[in-house]
Amino acid sequence: MSGHASAENIGHGSPGHAPAPSTHEQPSSFTFDAQSEAEIGRILAKYPEGRQASGVMPLLYLVQDQMRRQTGSAWIPRVAMDAVARRLTMPPIRVYEVATFYLMFNIRPVGRYHLQICTTTPCWLRGSDEVVAACKAVAGVSKFEEMSPDGMFTLTEVECLGACVNAPMMQVNDDYYEDLDGDSTRRLLEALKRGETPPRGPQIDRYNSAPVGGRTTLLGEVGERSADGQPDRHPDTV
Amino acid sequence: MAKVTVDGIQVEVANGSSVLQACEAAGKEIPRFCYHERLSIAGNCRMCLVEIEKAPKPVASCGYPVMDGMVVRTDTEVVRRARRAVMEFLLINHPLDCPICDQGGQCDLQDQAFSYGSDHSRYAESKRAVQDKYLGPLIKTVMTRCIQCTRCVRFASEVAGVPELGATSRGENMEITTYVEKALTSELSGNMIDICPVGALTSKPNAFTARPWELNRTDTIDVLDATGTNIRACARGAEVLSIQPRTNDEVNEEWMSDKGRFSFDGLRRRRLDRPWLRVHGRLQPVSWQDAFVAIARRLEGVRGERIGAIAGDLCDAESMVALKDLMTALGSGNVDCRQDGAQYDTSRREFYTFNTGIAGIEEADALLLVGCNPRHESPVINARIRKRWLAGNFPVGVIASPGPDLTYGVELLGDRPSALTALIEGGAGFTEALKAAKRPMIVVGHAAIAREDGAAVLAAAWALASAVGALTPDWHGFNVLHHAASRVAALDLGFVPRPGSRSVAGMMSGGVDVLWLLGADEIGAGRIGPDTFVIYQGHHGDAGAARADVILPGAAYVEKPGTYVNTEGRVQIAFGAVFPPGEAREDWRILRAFSEVVGHTLPYDDLPAVRRRLAEVNPVFARQGLPRFGASDLSGPAGNPAALGNAAFGNAIHDYYQTNVISRASATMAECSRILVHPVVQAAE
Ligand code: SF4
Ligand code: FES
Ligand code: FES
Numbered sequence: 001m002s003g004h005a006s007a008e009n010i011g012h013g014s015p016g017h018a019p020a021p022s023t024h025e026q027p028s029s030f031t032f033d034a035q036s037e038a039e040i041g042r043i044l045a046k047y048p049e050g051r052q053a054s055g056v057m058p059l060l061y062l063v064q065d066q067m068r069r070q071t072g073s074a075w076i077p078r079v080a081m082d083a084v085a086r087r088l089t090m091p092p093i094r095v096y097e098v099a100t101f102y103l104m105f106n107i108r109p110v111g112r113y114h115l116q117i118c119t120t121t122p123c124w125l126r127g128s129d130e131v132v133a134a135c136k137a138v139a140g141v142s143k144f145e146e147m148s149p150d151g152m153f154t155l156t157e158v159e160c161l162g163a164c165v166n167a168p169m170m171q172v173n174d175d176y177y178e179d180l181d182g183d184s185t186r187r188l189l190e191a192l193k194r195g196e197t198p199p200r201g202p203q204i205d206r207y208n209s210a211p212v213g214g215r216t217t218l219l220g221e222v223g224e225r226s227a228d229g230q231p232d233r234h235p236d237t238v
Numbered sequence: 239m240a241k242v243t244v245d246g247i248q249v250e251v252a253n254g255s256s257v258l259q260a261c262e263a264a265g266k267e268i269p270r271f272c273y274h275e276r277l278s279i280a281g282n283c284r285m286c287l288v289e290i291e292k293a294p295k296p297v298a299s300c301g302y303p304v305m306d307g308m309v310v311r312t313d314t315e316v317v318r319r320a321r322r323a324v325m326e327f328l329l330i331n332h333p334l335d336c337p338i339c340d341q342g343g344q345c346d347l348q349d350q351a352f353s354y355g356s357d358h359s360r361y362a363e364s365k366r367a368v369q370d371k372y373l374g375p376l377i378k379t380v381m382t383r384c385i386q387c388t389r390c391v392r393f394a395s396e397v398a399g400v401p402e403l404g405a406t407s408r409g410e411n412m413e414i415t416t417y418v419e420k421a422l423t424s425e426l427s428g429n430m431i432d433i434c435p436v437g438a439l440t441s442k443p444n445a446f447t448a449r450p451w452e453l454n455r456t457d458t459i460d461v462l463d464a465t466g467t468n469i470r471a472c473a474r475g476a477e478v479l480s481i482q483p484r485t486n487d488e489v490n491e492e493w494m495s496d497k498g499r500f501s502f503d504g505l506r507r508r509r510l511d512r513p514w515l516r517v518h519g520r521l522q523p524v525s526w527q528d529a530f531v532a533i534a535r536r537l538e539g540v541r542g543e544r545i546g547a548i549a550g551d552l553c554d555a556e557s558m559v560a561l562k563d564l565m566t567a568l569g570s571g572n573v574d575c576r577q578d579g580a581q582y583d584t585s586r587r588e589f590y591t592f593n594t595g596i597a598g599i600e601e602a603d604a605l606l607l608v609g610c611n612p613r614h615e616s617p618v619i620n621a622r623i624r625k626r627w628l629a630g631n632f633p634v635g636v637i638a639s640p641g642p643d644l645t646y647g648v649e650l651l652g653d654r655p656s657a658l659t660a661l662i663e664g665g666a667g668f669t670e671a672l673k674a675a676k677r678p679m680i681v682v683g684h685a686a687i688a689r690e691d692g693a694a695v696l697a698a699a700w701a702l703a704s705a706v707g708a709l710t711p712d713w714h715g716f717n718v719l720h721h722a723a724s725r726v727a728a729l730d731l732g733f734v735p736r737p738g739s740r741s742v743a744g745m746m747s748g749g750v751d752v753l754w755l756l757g758a759d760e761i762g763a764g765r766i767g768p769d770t771f772v773i774y775q776g777h778h779g780d781a782g783a784a785r786a787d788v789i790l791p792g793a794a795y796v797e798k799p800g801t802y803v804n805t806e807g808r809v810q811i812a813f814g815a816v817f818p819p820g821e822a823r824e825d826w827r828i829l830r831a832f833s834e835v836v837g838h839t840l841p842y843d844d845l846p847a848v849r850r851r852l853a854e855v856n857p858v859f860a861r862q863g864l865p866r867f868g869a870s871d872l873s874g875p876a877g878n879p880a881a882l883g884n885a886a887f888g889n890a891i892h893d894y895y896q897t898n899v900i901s902r903a904s905a906t907m908a909e910c911s912r913i914l915v916h917p918v919v920q921a922a923e
Binding site for chain 1: 395401402403404405406407408416417418
């Protein structure tokens with residue numbers, strides 16, 4: 001599933017979002033490439049004339065995607081925010097405000113794989129500490145917000161990503177990896193390092209958020225009724 | 239109208255008013271931080287909580303509309319506790335560093351914590367700290383003190399029209415910043431200091447100089463432009479330490495321009511504080527008596543028509559009437575106030591004033607600017623135009639050379655007089671906009687009239703005003719925007735050459751033998767003939783004093799009582815806040831004293847007598863206030879609209895921060911000019 005639409009990291013004070021980024025890591029220019037340009041046309045067509053500023057968030061995502069394509073790091077440099085402002089004829093500060101407000105916009109470079117690890121209560125109860133430890137060990141970083149020396153990983157601690165039913169979980173770029181533990185996390189990161197893309201979703205034997213170990217309900221045929229005339233129920237559930 | 243009961247008091251307020259406004263109408267004080275009557279409503283501080291009958295919990299009154307029959311309570315235990323709680327929350331992350339804060343003593347947070355807060359805090363954890371921001375040479379920031387009311391952000395985008403400030407990040411990490419650490423490019427930025435309810439934004443030039451309770455406040459009038467901004471000069475001892483606006487809805491609302499506010503350090507630098515006399519080519523200090531005698535000697539045997547006087551841009555009406563009377567006594571009609579050579583028709587006052595009135599802008603429904611850049615010529619008037627523009631349905635046409643962004647949407651109609659002709663002929667679409675408007679306004683600036691065909695431009699603008707229906711018995715849509723504070727008073731006094739006498743240009747290059755410059759520094763002193771004997775009466779050692787043979791030290795505007803007439807023709811009286819430095823004196827007194835030496839004693843000994851003389855010369859000086867008026871006589875100013883030239887209109891002001899002797903002497907203004915007007919292009923990173 002896409003992290004864009006669902007990730008609502010409310011109340012999360014990410015250190016990456018406090019200070020204005022230092023200039024040394026900022027590129028000096030940004031231009032939309034052909035692929036982004038095509039996409040911009042599609043996006044802006046959705047808004048009535050004079051309301052183009054509404055497209056600021058989709059355009060910022062576009063920047064992030066283009067940066068990933070071009071540099072391997074999905075982030076939004078300041079010059080790109082200016083480019084968005086120019087394109088939408090809105091004051092640059094209004095773009096800065098949006099870009100710094102939402103944590104899904106990275107305003108400093110991140111690793112090729114941005115690991116957003118949920119540490120909110122359900123995930124934490126189900127062992128997110130192990131996931132964090134495994135990520136730190138494989139990436140070779142000591143704290144969140146740090147990029148691994150090889151530029152592969154950046155760890156970010158996030159609040160609930162809405163996949164608690166498959167806790168603990170983390171988001172890798174746009175994909176959710178769920179039902180993690182220390183080992184599976186390690187395997188996942190090693191695979192990513194090798195350039196593989198392991199299948200997203202639960203990392204244990206489970207279909208999406210269906211019960212572990214197979215179905216526990218709706219075991220009969222479609223339309224079959226149990227003896228009491230009620231729709232079929234599994235004997236274990238009441 | 240809605241009937242509202244506030245603490246048992248019945249009031250009627252307009253529908254759509256807020257509960258807070260109703261409470262104010264009932265005479266109840268409601269504490270607030272984010273609410274400001276001239277800004278949009280943000281509702282984010284929660285300090286204005288009140289109880290409303292049938293509402294389950296306290297309501298933020300600033301953003302809550304009244305309803306008929308509403309019953310409001312502002313002084314119940316619930317309200318008091320709510321305010322205490324809000325205060326406690328606001329102070330959690332506030333550094334409480336009042337002893338080292340310049341806002342101390344004039345701080346809303348301090349006052350409201352005292353009046354509505356609790357006497358102690360229960361918060362023992364560490365506070366958040368915020369890095370200070372760079373906002374330019376005028377505003378000092380201590381951002382840890384910020385309570386994020388966003389007044390400054392709203393001011394920048396709404397009133398000033400320069401959306402450069404914002405709130406980045408969120409929650410605990412929210413910060414007020416430009417994000418790119420740049421100087422704000424507004425000519426009104428100082429007002430953010432006034433509206434910031436805490437000490438987060440304070441005045442950089444005033445940092446750590448004075449406590450508000452040490453200052454003596456004197457009501458006076460800003461003369462650094464012709465808006466006639468009502469100001470208060472705050473002085474300690476002999477020094478003016480800060481200047482703040484006073485509220486006057488007719489003129490400046492509660493805003494003032496940065497130049498007026500921050501030029502005060504120029505009042506201490508390059509001052510002329512004693513008389514000087516040029517002896518063998520060098521200026522030497524002399525006594526008043528010797529200076530007067532030297533002038534009197536030089537005047538001996540000089541015929542009246544070989545004597546001239548020029549009044550500068552900062553003069554009070556009193557000194558100009560005295561100088562004019564002196565010149566008349568000496569037999570000279572060579573007096574002029576038009577340093578820039580602007581062409582006026584002084585036969586009727588409406589030909590040279592801003593007749594619509596500043597407040598009248600809000601009633602206009604179309605605007606044409608001709609050779610005029612209000613953003614630099616009067617930032618406060620520009621803010622009024624923007625306010626009107628924000629209200630919608632306000633087409634603005636501009637005939638001028640490209641200048642700074644005026645902060646509102648404009649239609650560029652050309653940069654030279656031909657565009658005006660096109661409008662008159664009706665070819666251009668904007669003529670229709672003006673004609674369709676019920677109350678169109680035309681504003682002529684000095685870039686349009688301070689040129690050879692100035693009279694023609696003025697006449698053409700009048701003709702257009704008359705053609706599009708801007709001149710009716712109850713609407714006067716013809717305006718001249720001045721930027722020299724003394725100009726309208728000078729024109730009212732007839733401080734222009736009589737027919738056959740010499741104008742500024744005529745007095746240059748040896749046109750007169752003796753030239754009296756009353757604070758006139760912007761005439762190109764180099765053009766004065768080498769043999770002309772120059773008397774410079776003024777307060778700053780600038781171009782005029784450098785050329786002078788005799789220097790008579792006068793008083794700057796905050797150092798003397800004076801009468802000023804703003805661009806609208808509004809007569810306003812200023813009081814003196816401090817004494818002039820050293821031996822400098824009030825200007826009309828200098829002229830009065832000198833007149834005695836040459837045996838033409840001016841017939842006034844005290845200020846009331848000079849003011850009586852002003853009213854005698856022109857009755858407008860006796861008038862208080864400025865009633866709105868329409869146009870009754872449609873015949874236009876002299877000038878042949880057919881004589882329009884073809885040169886593009888220039889700019890009346892090239893460097894907003896350096897337009898007169900005071901701002902040129904100010905280190906703060908020089909810094910602004912360096913950073914904002916002449917930015918060094920940074921090498922590409
Ligand atoms: S700086 Fe002052 S005006 Fe601006 S948000 Fe903070 S407290 Fe309010
Ligand atoms: S708590 Fe981790 S996804 Fe909800
Ligand atoms: S004044 Fe009402 S919420 Fe701030």
